[in-house]
Amino acid sequence: MDIRNGFVGTVGNTPLIRLNRLSDETGCEILGKAEFLNPGGSVKDRAALFIIKDAEERALLAPGGTIVEGTAGNTGIGLAHICNAKGYRCLIVIPETQSQEKIDLLRTLGAEVRTVPAVPYRDPNNYVKVSGRLAAEMENAIWANQFDNLANRRAHYETTGPEIWAQTDGTVDTWVAATGTGGTYAGVALYLKEKNPDIKCVVADPMGSGLYSYVKTGEIKSEGRSITEGIGNGRVTTNMEGAPADDAVRVDDPACIKMVYRLLHEEGLFMGGSVGINVVAAYTLAKQLGPGRTIVTVLCDGGARYQSRLFDRAWLAEHGLSPD
Numbered sequence: 001m002d003i004r005n006g007f008v009g010t011v012g013n014t015p016l017i018r019l020n021r022l023s024d025e026t027g028c029e030i031l032g033k034a035e036f037l038n039p040g041g042s043v044k045d046r047a048a049l050f051i052i053k054d055a056e057e058r059a060l061l062a063p064g065g066t067i068v069e070g071t072a073g074n075t076g077i078g079l080a081h082i083c084n085a086k087g088y089r090c091l092i093v094i095p096e097t098q099s100q101e102k103i104d105l106l107r108t109l110g111a112e113v114r115t116v117p118a119v120p121y122r123d124p125n126n127y128v129k130v131s132g133r134l135a136a137e138m139e140n141a142i143w144a145n146q147f148d149n150l151a152n153r154r155a156h157y158e159t160t161g162p163e164i165w166a167q168t169d170g171t172v173d174t175w176v177a178a179t180g181t182g183g184t185y186a187g188v189a190l191y192l193k194e195k196n197p198d199i200k201c202v203v204a205d206p207m208g209s210g211l212y213s214y215v216k217t218g219e220i221k222s223e224g225r226s227i228t229e230g231i232g233n234g235r236v237t238t239n240m241e242g243a244p245a246d247d248a249v250r251v252d253d254p255a256c257i258k259m260v261y262r263l264l265h266e267e268g269l270f271m272g273g274s275v276g277i278n279v280v281a282a283y284t285l286a287k288q289l290g291p292g293r294t295i296v297t298v299l300c301d302g303g304a305r306y307q308s309r310l311f312d313r314a315w316l317a318e319h320g321l322s323p324d
């Protein structure tokens with residue numbers, strides 16, 4: 001018998017995929033954790049599940065309660081599925097700049113969705129702050145607070161990290177991932193360093209994010225911008241605090257888009273933009289470190305969530321980008 005128990009029992013235990021062309025070309029094993037195969041379609045199902053379980057265990061959520069969250073989309077999608085499976089209500093605050101596909105999907109799943117203008121975190125009308133205020137004003141509601149709720153990174157410390165360690169028989173020697181909340185990167189990095197302190201942990205960062213300079217110099221500074229969604233940050237979240245980082249790699253949008261199309265045409269993988277950043281970073285490290293390394297990164301979500309953007313030539317052209 002091999003049966004998983006409902007939506008919740010289907011989260012995690014995703015395959016680790018060898019990216020064949022990129023591995024053969026570099027002489028490294030470039031491996032992607034297939035988080036797009038989670039039942040809600042992204043890496044954020046794990047954080048959503050741990051955040052809800054944590055609130056239940058601490059008796060903060062009663063039956064019929066509401067989960068409120070500010071999200072770039074994927075955490076909200078994970079939460080909305082789990083709310084349906086467990087009988088909670090779901091209220092999502094999302095910046096209006098996020099892809100229409102994610103906003104439509106949230107509504108289809110039954111979440112109440114409020115779109116807000118995209119303003120920086122320091123602005124009181126930032127989506128994260130709005131979601132926190134809404135949760136505080138409601139009865140029988142919790143704020144998932146994925147950026148600063150450590151249940152998020154615990155999901156990756158307790159599940160993603162151990163899965164990667166077991167799936168590579170402990171041969172993983174490099175871990176690289178971009179960070180949004182930092183939960184995935186930090187949880188896995190903390191676990192792997194405990195298993196073997198020699199494992200190199202590297203932050204991948206899009207343009208417009210401050211973490212590359214933070215890892216390199218200790219100071220948060222950003223330049224440029226990125227069309228990628230769900231990654232990059234202008235602050236060190238509670239989930240990122242204390243996370244080991246041996247190095248950082250910065251990836252620009254043209255390289256990201258080129259890789260997203262390479263993954264589609266050469267590897268048969270239809271992936272979102274953060275995957276482009278992650279895999280370019282893994283490929284850059286493979287070239288830098290030389291053959292023989294085992295490099296693991298994350299395939300965070302699939303391309304369908306960005307079809308009207310990353311896979312639309314006219315949209316790309318408007319942003320000065322091209323798949324060619």
Ligand code: PMP
Binds near residue numbers: 075180181184272275
């Ligand atoms: N990629 C995508 C597409 C995401 O939605 C997110 C989460 N916002 C991430 C990567 C980053 O994951 P984390 O929040 O664990 O840093």
